[in-house]
Amino acid sequence: MLLLKQLCTRVARAAGLLLLLFAGGGCNGDVFIDDFMPGNPPSVSIEQEGETVTIPFEAANWGIRSLGSMYNSFGVQVTDLEGNDLSLPLDEGQTGIVRIIDDYLDLEAVKRNGREVELTLRENLFDNPVELNLVVGNSYEEKTIPVRVASGTKYRVDSVAYDWSRFFTYDYKAEWVYSIIVDNTQATDTTWAHIRPYEKAVRRVRFSIQGEVMGKDYYTTILGAPLPEVPIPDVVDGKPLLRDTRVTFDPDEQDLPVDLDKNFTVLVPVPGGKKMEVGAYVSVEYYGVPFVLYCSHPYSGRTRTFCGTLSSDRPYDYFYTRTELPPTHEEE
Structure with missing residues (x-):
């Protein structure tokens, strides 16, 4: 009887140790996910048409989630780098081109790799600067990058x-x-x-x-x-x-x-x-x-x-x- 009791105690201790190991492994998985953009996201300003601004990333585990404005509704085109149609959000690690192409605004966000995204202003016909939000992230975290584009040249x-x-x-x-x-x-x-x-x-x-x-x-x-x-x-x-x-x-x-x-x-x-x-x-x-x-x-x-x-x-x-x-x- 004593031998059986000692065996049960050992099994219980082993099970508890396994639970701790699994729990610790889960925590480590959360803690050590690569941070693609540590700290606060940068504010981006594009001052003239034809200008390209590059936003760097620390890791490649992100995708473009959205590009738009809280105040205006703009048409958005999404393609891969070869021009084939895609849709938002882009998956983690997925490359592509997200382009606002509207009556008055033409802005392109290009992700060629996981370490940067290029923003290029083609035209802004509005008489005032336009405030936009580029949202990037993955299934664990999203970050919003404010983008300000200056008013540009008319046709x-x-x-x-x-x-x-x-x-x-x-x-x-x-x-x-x-x-x-x-x-x-x-x-x-x-x-x-x-x-x-x-x-x-x-x-x-x-x-x-x-x-x-x-x-x-x-x-x-x-x-x-x-x-x-x-x-x-x-x-x-x-x-x-x-x-x-x-x-x-x-x-x-x-x-x-x-x-x-x-x-x-x-x-x-x-x-x-x-x-x-x-x-x-x-x-x-x-x-x-x-x-x-x-x-x-x-x-x-x-x-x-x-x-x-x-x-x-x-x-x-x-x-x-x-x-x-x-x-x-x-x-x-």
């Missing part, structure tokens, strides 16, 4: 092309300018109404841009403020001709001066005993032509095109109308 206009084969024009459009009522019912002699048909005369042009309707701030963010000027055609003998006329590439309608005397006055007769409405009108030359605006970014190499139709209304002549009105009750 430039390379050229504008017009499709002359689809140019169309006509000159039989009329626009009302204003009307006046002349009451000559109490007189026997003719009176003369003075009208100035060109006093409001302007040439109106508009770029109607295809696709989703965007506000003016969309275009100033991409192309800068003020928006760039581009050449537009005039009509000479019924045909388009590019001369020296330039306008701002603006989605809003623009008024251009015309070579007409705003003080030019026309005398319109109103016979005695008549009450008339005199209307002033201008004859308008209209044209429309499809266009493509070609733009490029000097650092990112990206190109953009804006397509649509340019339209123009230009007054070139006048006419007036006279409409006889019935006398008022007091005049009858």
Whole structure:
């Protein structure tokens, strides 16, 4: 009986020792995991387009978990180093490219090995710096690296092309300018109404841009403020001709001066005993032509095109109308 009791005691001690060994082994596994980024993560600032900042790591047991902003939603592309599609998060030790490529921002994070990640700013079209977070880590630990990218250069206009084969024009459009009522019912002699048909005369042009309707701030963010000027055609003998006329590439309608005397006055007769409405009108030359605006970014190499139709209304002549009105009750 004593021998059995001693045997049980030895078995219990051996089991306890094994438990301690297993427990110690587990603790050592946690304690001695390589620390890929000791201490606080660095703050990264990228000051200009084309600049690359390299972030070093002490160990290779990490992956890119996310890249983005708390304040904006950006489109993100994820590929391996050969360009094949991947998705976030990247696994521990996995290489790849994570790229924010949006309307206004293009930033690339490249992990070629476990010891560094390269951040390259292609373009930041926002008028202010953008604050981002690069999150890296593994199944045990994550660290957030603040990334600040400075505002950069806007796109430039390379050229504008017009499709002359689809140019169309006509000159039989009329626009009302204003009307006046002349009451000559109490007189026997003719009176003369003075009208100035060109006093409001302007040439109106508009770029109607295809696709989703965007506000003016969309275009100033991409192309800068003020928006760039581009050449537009005039009509000479019924045909388009590019001369020296330039306008701002603006989605809003623009008024251009015309070579007409705003003080030019026309005398319109109103016979005695008549009450008339005199209307002033201008004859308008209209044209429309499809266009493509070609733009490029000097650092990112990206190109953009804006397509649509340019339209123009230009007054070139006048006419007036006279409409006889019935006398008022007091005049009858």
